[in-house]
Amino acid sequence: MYLxxxxxxxxxRQRVEQFRDQVVRHQxxxxxxxxxxPLRLQNGVYHQRHSHMLRVAIPYGTLSSRQMRALxxxxxxxxxxxxxxxxxxxxxxxxxxxxxxxxxxxxLADFDMHTIQTSGNxxxxxxxxxxxxxxxxxxxxxxxxxxLLRQWATLNPEFAFxxxxxxxxxxxxxxxxxxxRSNDVGLQLYHNASGEIVARVFAGGGLGRTPIIGRLICDAxxxxxxxxxxxxxxxxxNRYGRRDNKYKARIKILLQALGIENFVREIESEWQHLKDGxxxxxxxxxxxxxxxxxxxxxxxxxxxxxxxxxHDKEFLRWKKRNVRPHKxxxxxxxxxxxxxxxxxxxxxxxxxxxxxxxxxxERFCRxxxxxxxxxxxxxxxxxxxxxxxxxxxxxxxxxxxSNIGLITDIMACPGTDFCGIGNARSIPLVHAIQxxxxxxxxxxxxxxxxxxxNGCMNACAHHQLADIGILGVEKNGEEWFQIxxxxxxxxxxxxxxxxxxxxxxxxxxxxxxxIVAVFLSHxxxxxxxxxxxxxxxxxxxxxxxxxxKNGSSxx
Amino acid sequence: xxxxxNGQIQPPAVVEDHWKLVRGSLAEISNxxxxxxxxxxxxxxxxxxxxxxxxxxxxxxxLSAEDDFRDEIDAILALPLVAIDFPDFRDGRGYSIAYLLxxxxxxxxxxxxxxxxxxDQLFYMHRCGFTSFDVRADKDIAEALxxxxxxxxxxxxxxxxxxxxxxxxxQEAELAGE
Ligand code: SF4
Numbered sequence: 001m002y003l004x005x006x007x008x009x010x011x012x013r014q015r016v017e018q019f020r021d022q023v024v025r026h027q028x029x030x031x032x033x034x035x036x037x038p039l040r041l042q043n044g045v046y047h048q049r050h051s052h053m054l055r056v057a058i059p060y061g062t063l064s065s066r067q068m069r070a071l072x073x074x075x076x077x078x079x080x081x082x083x084x085x086x087x088x089x090x091x092x093x094x095x096x097x098x099x100x101x102x103x104x105x106x107x108l109a110d111f112d113m114h115t116i117q118t119s120g121n122x123x124x125x126x127x128x129x130x131x132x133x134x135x136x137x138x139x140x141x142x143x144x145x146x147x148l149l150r151q152w153a154t155l156n157p158e159f160a161f162x163x164x165x166x167x168x169x170x171x172x173x174x175x176x177x178x179x180x181r182s183n184d185v186g187l188q189l190y191h192n193a194s195g196e197i198v199a200r201v202f203a204g205g206g207l208g209r210t211p212i213i214g215r216l217i218c219d220a221x222x223x224x225x226x227x228x229x230x231x232x233x234x235x236x237x238n239r240y241g242r243r244d245n246k247y248k249a250r251i252k253i254l255l256q257a258l259g260i261e262n263f264v265r266e267i268e269s270e271w272q273h274l275k276d277g278x279x280x281x282x283x284x285x286x287x288x289x290x291x292x293x294x295x296x297x298x299x300x301x302x303x304x305x306x307x308x309x310x311h312d313k314e315f316l317r318w319k320k321r322n323v324r325p326h327k328x329x330x331x332x333x334x335x336x337x338x339x340x341x342x343x344x345x346x347x348x349x350x351x352x353x354x355x356x357x358x359x360x361x362e363r364f365c366r367x368x369x370x371x372x373x374x375x376x377x378x379x380x381x382x383x384x385x386x387x388x389x390x391x392x393x394x395x396x397x398x399x400x401x402s403n404i405g406l407i408t409d410i411m412a413c414p415g416t417d418f419c420g421i422g423n424a425r426s427i428p429l430v431h432a433i434q435x436x437x438x439x440x441x442x443x444x445x446x447x448x449x450x451x452x453x454n455g456c457m458n459a460c461a462h463h464q465l466a467d468i469g470i471l472g473v474e475k476n477g478e479e480w481f482q483i484x485x486x487x488x489x490x491x492x493x494x495x496x497x498x499x500x501x502x503x504x505x506x507x508x509x510x511x512x513x514x515i516v517a518v519f520l521s522h523x524x525x526x527x528x529x530x531x532x533x534x535x536x537x538x539x540x541x542x543x544x545x546x547x548x549k550n551g552s553s554x555x
Numbered sequence: 556x557x558x559x560x561n562g563q564i565q566p567p568a569v570v571e572d573h574w575k576l577v578r579g580s581l582a583e584i585s586n587x588x589x590x591x592x593x594x595x596x597x598x599x600x601x602x603x604x605x606x607x608x609x610x611x612x613x614x615x616x617x618l619s620a621e622d623d624f625r626d627e628i629d630a631i632l633a634l635p636l637v638a639i640d641f642p643d644f645r646d647g648r649g650y651s652i653a654y655l656l657x658x659x660x661x662x663x664x665x666x667x668x669x670x671x672x673x674x675d676q677l678f679y680m681h682r683c684g685f686t687s688f689d690v691r692a693d694k695d696i697a698e699a700l701x702x703x704x705x706x707x708x709x710x711x712x713x714x715x716x717x718x719x720x721x722x723x724x725x726q727e728a729e730l731a732g733e
Contacts, residue, residue: 007709007721007725008709010708010709011707011709011711014707014708014709015707017705018705018707021705022675030698031675035644035673035675038645039675121645121647148722151711151721151722152711152712152720154711155679155707155710155711156711156712157650157678157679157680157682157683157712157714158647158650158651158654158679158682158714159647159650160647160650160676160679161644161645161646161647161650161676162647227712227720235651235654238647238648238650238651239620239648239651239652243646243648273659277713277718278713278718278720278723279712279713279720281722282722282723282726284726285722285723285725285726288725
């Protein structure tokens with residue numbers, strides 16, 4: 001992991017003191033609500049339905065055991081013992097008091113943690129593949145670049161008041177696990193013919209009200225220029241992005257307005273002034289940062305390289321779904337599901353679960369924890385021979401659900417139970433759906449099937465990129481849900497299609513069952529949902545869903 | 556007399572200011588008689604095109620984020636002061652314009668922030684090249700000065716105040732330490 005040095009630590013401390021002063025001035029009335037708003041947002045403080053919420057950054061998804069324990073402590077001391085892990089490498093505490101936030105920040109700073117730019121119209125936290133550095137299909141480890149970009153973005157004086165938020169994602173693997181083309185900028189790292197690290201740059205992707213798949217704007221950007229090139233993009237955005245309508249302010253709209261050619265021309269011409277300037281990355285700095293991420297795993301002897309024979313069906317099922325290959329033989333990457341079914345909200349961890357995860361990480365994988373954008377916990381570099389022990393330990397903590405990538409591994413936002421922006425509650429629906437899919441054999445037989453649920457168009461949980469997407473909409477003060485089908489994340493991202501008129505909350509779980517039934521009746525052998533959908537199209541689903549006037553006028 | 560923050564001196568201080576800011580029309584100027592005036596960019600350009608004799612020591616301009624000033628850049632570089640307007644403190648275009656004026660075009664004169672200029676943004680503005688701050692009239696300017704006094708000692712990225720990013724300094728510090 002990257003370890004903060006004196007520079008990094010003092011910046012965080014100074015930020016805490018700055019915010020402490022701002023909170024006091026706000027309380028004294030010297031800062032109006034309006035003036036305080038962007039200041040608190042850029043420190044991760046939201047005003048929600050019932051209370052304030054604090055969003056803490058987990059830079060590129062990596063936490064140490066020490067940090068995880070600190071989060072557990074925050075939840076105990078200042079919240080209700082729960083942390084909600086989001087789809088963008090953050091953790092949210094939903095029940096904090098505004099006046100406590102400076103204290104919480106000071107406490108987090110002791111553990112090299114902060115809330116800087118977790119919200120607001122600025123460059124947000126960089127997201128990367130949860131399997132960065134350990135995935136078997138990875139060409140380039142994105143973590144050093146994510147850290148360099150974190151530093152570039154942090155308190156960047158020119159880009160604190162952008163037209164809208166700006167999100168960057170990086171990946172160096174064959175399979176895109178970070179939605180490169182649903183971010184404002186996505187960098188796909190690879191080696192060119194001469195073995196140098198370069199990136200394909202995608203821009204203008206995004207979900208929300210106007211979902212758009214990002215466009216390729218540069219085919220092979222040398223790594224030395226990552227900061228200068230992204231500076232050029234953000235500067236063009238800052239100067240020319242729309243500011244009159246918040247729904248048209250993201251860079252995707254600017255790209256569309258200019259057209260791809262003009263957009264690229266603007267960026268290239270800006271970049272010409274910057275490319276060989278002081279922001280050009282140096283070999284020395286790259287090595288310094290990359291060295292922090294190098295983990296030397298001791299070689300595993302041939303005998304220990306495989307999981308000991310075990311006939312426990314439950315364990316085998318878990319191993320099949322939740323364990324992925326590691327770069328190095330004898331090791332594996334484990335995903336702990338935060339979605340055991342009704343009784344837990346996706347992404348939520350209770351303090352004692354956080355503490356337990358911290359212990360296991362120390363015991364089995366050098367104290368390093370990752371949070372995936374699917375809101376699960378990844379422990380990377382576990383010895384094959386330890387898998388069974390880890391699974392047995394995780395079980396009583398409700399962290400051993402064997403459902404990664406299955407229909408019950410639902411990605412969901414907190415919805416209006418907490419979120420002040422949304423239209424609809426999402427957690428009760430998650431549970432209603434999970435209850436209908438409680439037969440494990442059946443669920444496993446369905447295979448890879450993504451279901452994502454959002455409380456509003458903001459699409460924090462990316463419903464447009466799911467096999468089955470569910471979106472909460474408001475109609476005459478009531479909650480309705482719109483279903484989309486056939487969306488896809490990954491290397492060929494695709495937006496789902498709206499299947500028809502919106503449904504009432506109590507019809508949704510049943511509808512999901514109907515969708516699955518249509519899939520099964522048309523499925524060829526062990527085909528995955530996406531392939532069946534591709535083959536048969538939306539009509540059969542539509543017919544089944546609306547056969548008995550299930551639909552309504554609220555489209 | 557009106558007060559502004561001068562961020563070019565060390566330490567930054569609240570000072571008296573003799574510039575008159577003209578927001579509107581030509582009529583406003585006549586009221587100011589012989590005093591030094593900050594003219595709207597478009598008006599300044601019209602006057603120059605009409606052949607008006609403008610006292611080079613007493614003429615400055617202010618830019619809005621929409622103004623395309625590139626064709627006039629040589630004349631702008633000769634001005635003693637350029638102001639950039641922040642119609643709303645959340646409108647961040649002025650930061651990029653200041654940065655460009657300083658680094659791309661090499662403007663050496665006084666660069667002033669006007670409009671919705673507030674304490675909590677001064678540090679960022681200063682980094683982007685602003686040297687004076689016309690703080691919003693209803694705010695206590697002595698209080699606002701603290702925005703420059705309590706900045707951050709760590710600056711990861713280069714900007715107009717210092718183009719060298721921290722990573723290059725870390726590197727030098729390490730080399731020196733070896
Ligand atoms: S999708 Fe909407 S309701 Fe859900 S968390 Fe995001 S903003 Fe809130």
